[in-house]
Amino acid sequence: MQKILDAYQLVGYCSTFFDRMMANADLLARLALKIFWGLDAAAYQKFLAQAFAGIPKNFGGRLLEVPVGTGVLSLPIYQKLDAEIFCVDYSDKMLDAAKVRASQMNLRGVKFLQGDVAKLPFADNFFDAVLSINGFHVFPDKNSAWTETYRVLKSGGTFSGCMYVKGENRRTDFFVENFCDRQGFFSPPHETFASLQKKLSERYARAEITNVESFAGFVCTK
Numbered sequence: 142m143q144k145i146l147d148a149y150q151l152v153g154y155c156s157t158f159f160d161r162m163m164a165n166a167d168l169l170a171r172l173a174l175k176i177f178w179g180l181d182a183a184a185y186q187k188f189l190a191q192a193f194a195g196i197p198k199n200f201g202g203r204l205l206e207v208p209v210g211t212g213v214l215s216l217p218i219y220q221k222l223d224a225e226i227f228c229v230d231y232s233d234k235m236l237d238a239a240k241v242r243a244s245q246m247n248l249r250g251v252k253f254l255q256g257d258v259a260k261l262p263f264a265d266n267f268f269d270a271v272l273s274i275n276g277f278h279v280f281p282d283k284n285s286a287w288t289e290t291y292r293v294l295k296s297g298g299t300f301s302g303c304m305y306v307k308g309e310n311r312r313t314d315f316f317v318e319n320f321c322d323r324q325g326f327f328s329p330p331h332e333t334f335a336s337l338q339k340k341l342s343e344r345y346a347r348a349e350i351t352n353v354e355s356f357a358g359f360v361c362t363k
């Protein structure tokens with residue numbers, strides 16, 4: 142966990158490049174997304190749509206997002222919702238960046254909490270929706286993360302988001318293994334599309350899994 146924390150504390154300090162890449166904001170980001178992740182402009186839009194497929198435009202319940210990171214992808218969505226939203230991340234530096242963004246967007250009512258997905262500080266069946274964007278390929282204790290995100294979700298609630306899966310793009314897999322895993326940005330072992338499908342189908346009453354290149358999207362009903 143310390144290696145992951147160190148890596149994301151650093152990202153939090155200099156969040157600008159991370160944010161620009163996540164938001165596909167400029168030429169360098171577009172090149173990085175294409176070369177390392179196989180995502181051109183059209184595929185990036187599909188990736189975004191897939192990541193948020195489980196959150197309806199009129200969602201008005203209680204939502205947990207873990208990990209929120211700097212909130213670069215999710216806070217613009219929250220601006221359009223009238224919902225009770227809790228955002229959790231282990232790195233206080235990533236959270237600081239998210240809080241600055243929320244205040245610049247004048248986004249009130251979103252609560253930010255430092256915490257570990259493996260030990261969520263919420264009661265059982267507390268949320269109508271749990272969202273996890275680019276988290277499960279990072280979390281070191283994946284078993285606890287699957288268990289905890291399930292535990293805090295109400296029966297009939299939606300667990301959705303996206304994550305890296307190996308075996309879809311050889312260049313991405315090489316980059317993940319030799320850079321992201323080694324530098325502590327990701328934590329192996331990684332799921333494949335098939336293993337993720339099996340895992341979610343066994344746990345949830347309904348599970349729909351899609352993919353855009355090496356990113357699997359999931360929308361599951363408890």
Ligand SMILES: C[S@@+](CC[C@H](N)C(=O)[O-])C[C@H]1O[C@@H](n2cnc3c(N)ncnc32)[C@H](O)[C@@H]1O
Pocket residue numbers: 145149163207208209210211212213214229230231232235256257258259273274275276279280281
């Ligand atoms: C790749 S970032 C994704 C952030 C955001 N969802 C996004 O897509 O922009 C991964 C995040 O996971 C957080 N993280 C890592 N381990 C965690 C844990 N055990 N509990 C909560 N957050 C964790 C990191 O601090 C980092 O902010």
